[in-house]
Amino acid sequence: MLILRSIYITLLTSLTLAAFNVNAAENRYVTEDFSTSLRTGPGDNYKVAGTISAGEKVELLSSANKYAQIIDSRGRTVWILLDQLTTEPSAKVRVPELEQQVKELTDRLASVDSDWNQRTTDMRQKVDSSNSVINGLKQENQQLKDELAAAKKKVSEISVQLDDKQRAIIQQWFMYGGGVAGVGLILGLILPHLVRRRKKDRWMN
Template identity: 60%
Template sequence: MKKSHLIGLTLLTFSVTLSAHAEEKRYISDELSTWVRSGPSDDYRLIGTVNAGDEVTLLQTNDNSKYGQIRDANGRTTWIPLAQLSEQPSLRTRVPELEKQVKDLTDKLTNIDGSWNQRTADMQKKVAGSDSVINGLKDENQKLKNELVVAQKKVNAANVQLDDKQRTIIMQWFMYGGGVAGVGLLLGLLLPHMIPRRKKSDRWMN
């Protein structure tokens, strides 16, 4: 059998086992580079490479050879082992995104930390201000208590003075009353002797 006939038979066999797929995104596995071929098996010649992490479009697959036909970003259509394709972006493409996410989270944490520190400082200021107000109120309360004690002492002293004055006034009234009574008694005793008695003959004459 001629070599051309063998190649034709091989192509026919592969063409029968090809499976049609809707175009799907795939990513080259995490290797430095991957060889691609002109057909769906290792028998086809190498026609170039694709870089690890590149996004490609899966056009169709060959179930027998486990190859898939892809179209790269340059529009080139080639074949590659399905094992070297992934449904998830490669680490090479995900690392920058992960680094960005880490940076964003770090920035948020920094902002949160700064905000928390500011809130803590504000609360400390408020507490310090409250302590100052409380201490001021305590001092004012103590001052009022001292003034109340002084006022109570003054009231007690005034009451004592009032009692003394009342007693003095009462004693004065007693003294005045006693003096008047004494003068009346003295006059009662003296007046009969001071007024001359009339004789009985004078009374008869009258």
């Protein structure tokens, strides 16, 4: 009797499936209840085939009335109430995905932060290097200014010395010229007297 009953249930299930509109297999998720009963057929009068955990991912095969035929994670082909399924992943599935997304975003943020720190360090090094070059140029410019001022001072001193020497030379020339002029004047006054005296001496002889 038990064997015949099993055969009868199997045939009835097959006939029932043939009468249903069989849809392409789709993924569904058990709702967030603690557990849901599974049945061997699409009705409350069918034997309970076990339970399934909340949030578990299942594969939808077909539907009839308020029941859906599914394949669970254990590979069982069973029936479950349609309102116990949802197209949205449960928290059991979403939480690990969200955790993975958070981890990826955290890693990316750390990478961006590290890259930004490296760029900031490079920019600071460039700024420090530029400041060093600028300070070096300022020092060199100040040194050139100091050297130019010293050169101008030296030129001024040399110019003063040249002016003094020129004045001394001019004074010497004036002195020499005055001496020559004086000698010439004296000779001019004395020579005529000497010439006259010689003539008188000749006449007297």
